[in-house]
Amino acid sequence: MIHLLIGKPSTGMEKRMQILRARGISLCFLIWVMWSSGCATQPVSTTPATPQFHRSKDYILYRAGPGDTTASLAQRFLGDAELAWMIDDANDAQPFRPDGYVVIPLKIRNRGGVFDNGVQQVPILCYHRFGNHCDSPLCVPEELFERQMRYLKENGYRTISPDDLLGFLEYRSPLPLKSVMITVDDGYSSFYTVAYPILKKYGFTATLFIYTNFVGVSSKALSWNQLRELRAQGFTIGSHTIAHSDLSKKGDNESEEAYMQRLWYEIGDSKKILDGKLNQNTTFFAYPFGRLNSSAIHIAQRAGYKLAATVQRGGNPFFSDQFALQRDQVLKRDMVTFVSHLKIFQPLSLR
Incomplete structure (x- = not known):
């Protein structure tokens, strides 16, 4: 399913997979939830520069396009450019890669910054x-x-x-x-x-x-x-x-x-x-x-x-x-x- 949806993971994608695992989130599970829940998905385009995203109730998996920034994505999907830090933190502040994927959290979690360690x-x-x-x-x-x-x-x-x-x-x-x-x-x-x-x-x-x-x-x-x-x-x-x-x-x-x-x-x-x-x-x-x-x-x-x-x-x-x-x-x-x-x-x- 991963191959059908996003193809072979790039180095940047592998890094984001590591980040998701560190947060206790399996990328396979994330994509399965998106696929099986009838989430809003834009059709896969044959034009690499066309942005695409796959949405569940908790996350968006977004394929970055030219000119995208965390601020512009926060404004588009979260309604406030000042929430760009949520996207930065979810991706360990990794820079966008051409045609790479970005994880966008849709819900505010962990208000007190409490972790198991x-x-x-x-x-x-x-x-x-x-x-x-x-x-x-x-x-x-x-x-x-x-x-x-x-x-x-x-x-x-x-x-x-x-x-x-x-x-x-x-x-x-x-x-x-x-x-x-x-x-x-x-x-x-x-x-x-x-x-x-x-x-x-x-x-x-x-x-x-x-x-x-x-x-x-x-x-x-x-x-x-x-x-x-x-x-x-x-x-x-x-x-x-x-x-x-x-x-x-x-x-x-x-x-x-x-x-x-x-x-x-x-x-x-x-x-x-x-x-x-x-x-x-x-x-x-x-x-x-x-x-x-x-x-x-x-x-x-x-x-x-x-x-x-x-x-x-x-x-x-x-x-x-x-x-x-x-x-x-x-x-x-x-x-x-x-x-x-x-x-x-x-x-x-x-x-």
């Missing part, structure tokens, strides 16, 4: 400043940041938004297997002049955590107009408090009442400022210095945030605490360390 996790990278001449570990040289983003692009990583992450953490929607979130703390203008053009070049977005007292104070700080532009371009603006104070403990001679007032001011009022200035509902918060306690978490929840981040190292599986998300600070200037931050899978024995 472990779970998917999302790395969140944390940056601060960028420049040509850096004298602090919190500053990433422009050339290095370019190399890091090029590595992500060339190796199939996709940047995600806080809304994407929230859907994953709430077990509502899956993420691409190679998802990564890029975050930048404080609000330095070097993000706009250095990092922003590089991110646009590679089609990436990021989340900026801003402490509002810093906005527009000098040429070193982002302005409100720049933040509005970034938001319009798909970047997320989150809160990093008003004055960047340590929320995890009372100050010297600070009463319990004054401490709680400060928490509400830093966490709750910063959200109100961002909401008003940027005409948005601010849902993502980052604790200054990554420090937190139960009181800070409680107030962040009551203030209306949906997510909050620390700088504790590690990845984030779907069952992570939404108000204590882990982030890896990018401090060292070598690619080996950078790649070590990109752990997208946590091995676990789930049998």
Whole structure:
């Protein structure tokens, strides 16, 4: 039956067969289901360039034609070009081959990224400043940041938004297997002049955590107009408090009442400022210095945030605490360390 339907498998087809087997799907079974279920099948054409597809309720086996991309196929068969990652993941991001076959999944599965040998996790990278001449570990040289983003692009990583992450953490929607979130703390203008053009070049977005007292104070700080532009371009603006104070403990001679007032001011009022200035509902918060306690978490929840981040190292599986998300600070200037931050899978024995 396979020979009648698709002929001798090409090298690319053999690769896709291996991918399907790795996902517990037999290609023979897939094609048998398509054949026996009376699925929609376009007639086999004698013209190799004519696209053909064979459909079951769960999958499409599609013969790629000239000009096809995962984005165009996602738009055609899934109704949304942004779902191209589903096709990439189903085919292990293998490039299209002339007249080769592509597996297109029709149903969203595995919302939590759970496999029998472990779970998917999302790395969140944390940056601060960028420049040509850096004298602090919190500053990433422009050339290095370019190399890091090029590595992500060339190796199939996709940047995600806080809304994407929230859907994953709430077990509502899956993420691409190679998802990564890029975050930048404080609000330095070097993000706009250095990092922003590089991110646009590679089609990436990021989340900026801003402490509002810093906005527009000098040429070193982002302005409100720049933040509005970034938001319009798909970047997320989150809160990093008003004055960047340590929320995890009372100050010297600070009463319990004054401490709680400060928490509400830093966490709750910063959200109100961002909401008003940027005409948005601010849902993502980052604790200054990554420090937190139960009181800070409680107030962040009551203030209306949906997510909050620390700088504790590690990845984030779907069952992570939404108000204590882990982030890896990018401090060292070598690619080996950078790649070590990109752990997208946590091995676990789930049998």
